[in-house]
Amino acid sequence: MLHTPAAKGETFMPAASREEPPLPRYFFDVIGRDGATHDDLGQTFSCAEDARRAALRLLPEVAALERAFAGIDLYSLQVSIRDESGRVVYAATLGITGGWIA
Structure with missing residues (x-):
């Protein structure tokens, strides 16, 4: 006789019907010369390290798009x-x- 959990009175749930816990949601707030942008929607990631990598990719992308970046030599952007x-x-x-070299 094959052993199945139900045969010994155990609860059995097929793998396909098990619900996975929801992925954690992280919110990205950006502060630059154009002001602050607060994320109200967030994004889900499998772990905090994936969210960190996304934040580090976001910084240069936002810097390239900011209007205030044009024509200045001292700039910082925070996420x-x-x-x-x-x-x-x-x-x-x-x-x-940045600065011109004479």
Whole structure:
């Protein structure tokens, strides 16, 4: 006789019907010369490290698009990540300094 969980009175749930816990949602807030942008929608990631990598990719993308970046030689842009409770769990800053060489 084959052993199945139901045969011994155990609860059995097929793998396909098991619900996976929801992925954690992270929110990205950006502060630059154009002001602050607060993320109200967030994105889900399988882990905090994936959210960190997304934040680091976001910084140069936003810097390239900011109007205030044109014509200045000192610039910084910050992104912070909030978890679902609203707590800031990570922050990164991109700084650019430039100047003409005489």
